[in-house]
Amino acid sequence: MSTADGLRVVTLAAQAEMALVRRDQVAGPLLAQAARAADGTPAGRLLREASAMVRGAPEREAVRQAALSLCRMALQDAHAQVLGAAS
C-alpha cells in the first residue's frame, strides 16, 4: 500500500470513528468507503465487518460500540502502515 493509499484509509477511518462516537448516520457510508479504500489489508477486513454491522442494526448501542472498536483497530493498522510497521 502506498503512503497515499494509507493516508486515504487513515482519513476515512478517523472520520468514521468520530461519526460513530457522535452517533451520526454518516458513519455507515464512511465505513463503507473506508472498507473499499483498505480492501486487501487487515484494516479492510475490520472496516468491512464494521460497515456490515452498522448497516444491519444501526440503532443498537452494543452494535455501535462494537463497530467503533473495529473502526479504531483499523485506524491503528492504517496508522502503522503509514508509519512503516504494518501488522
Place this chain on the structure above:
Amino acid sequence: MSGRLLGQDAAVLGAAGVEVGTLRDIEQWAFRSVSRPAGARVVDAHCHLGVDRDGHALSADDLVADLDAAGIAAAVAFPADEPGPGGDFSQANQRVLDAAAAHADRIIPFCRVDPAVGAERAMDRAHAGGARGLKLHPVAQRFAPESDACVHAVRHAADLGWPVLFHAGFGARPLGPAFAALLEQVPTARVILAHGGRGDHRSLAAVAARYPHVVFDTSIAALPDLATIPPERVVFGSDRPYGDHAQALHLVGAAARVAGWDEVALRGVLGGNLMRLLGDGGAA
C-alpha cells in the same frame, strides 16, 4: 467461552444479527497482536464504573469478566461522571470502593472529585476506604487544571501518596500551558495524562519531558502520539466502557512495532510503569 465480546454482551450482538463467530475471531486476533513478555502482569490504568450521565455504563462484574477474557490481571477503576446533588462524588466513590472490596486484587480503586466541591474531605474519606489515586476530569467538571482548587487537590493527592489521572482528550482548551502551570506549583505530582494527551499532545509532551513523574495512558490514544513518547512514560489503559480491551491491546501492539519497543519496554507499558507510579515497585 465468555459471554462478553468487544466489551459487549455477545447475546445482544447476536440478536442484532452480528456474526458473533467472526467478531470473536477478530477479538482473539487483537488480543494476540501484542507480544506479551513471559510472566508480564497486564494492568489497565483507566476504567469507569457506574452509569455516566451520557448513558455509558459498566458494572464491576462486567469489568472483571472483560479482564478475564483479555487476560488482564487488574484495572484501575474510578466513578463515571455521576455526581450526586451539588456535584459531590461521595456515593459514586463509595460504590467503587465496594467494588474493589468485592473483587480483591482485580480492581484498584481511584476516587473522583470536583476540585471545587469539598475535594480534600472527599479524598481523605476515600483514602481511609482504600482508594489508591485520584481521577480528575477538567471538561466534565468544568475547571482549569491550573486553577487554585485543582492545584490544591493535586497537592493533597501528592501528600496522600496518590497519582492523579487527568482527562487529557477531547476538549477545546490548550492543555500544555495549563499543565505547565499546575506542575510548576506541584512539581512532585505523579500525573497520568489520559488518552495519550491527544487533546494537545505536542505541547503536553514538551511539558512532560521536564517532569519525570508524568506519564501518558494509551486509552483511545492516537498511534502517532504514542509512538513518539519514551516507553517508560506510557501506561496501558482501555477507557472502559468507552473503549474495549481488544482495541486497547491492539493499539499497544501496533505502537510497539512502530516505535520498536523491546521486551523490557513492553513489560513496563503493559503494567510495570503503572505499578511503579502506584508505589508498588514495578511488581508487574
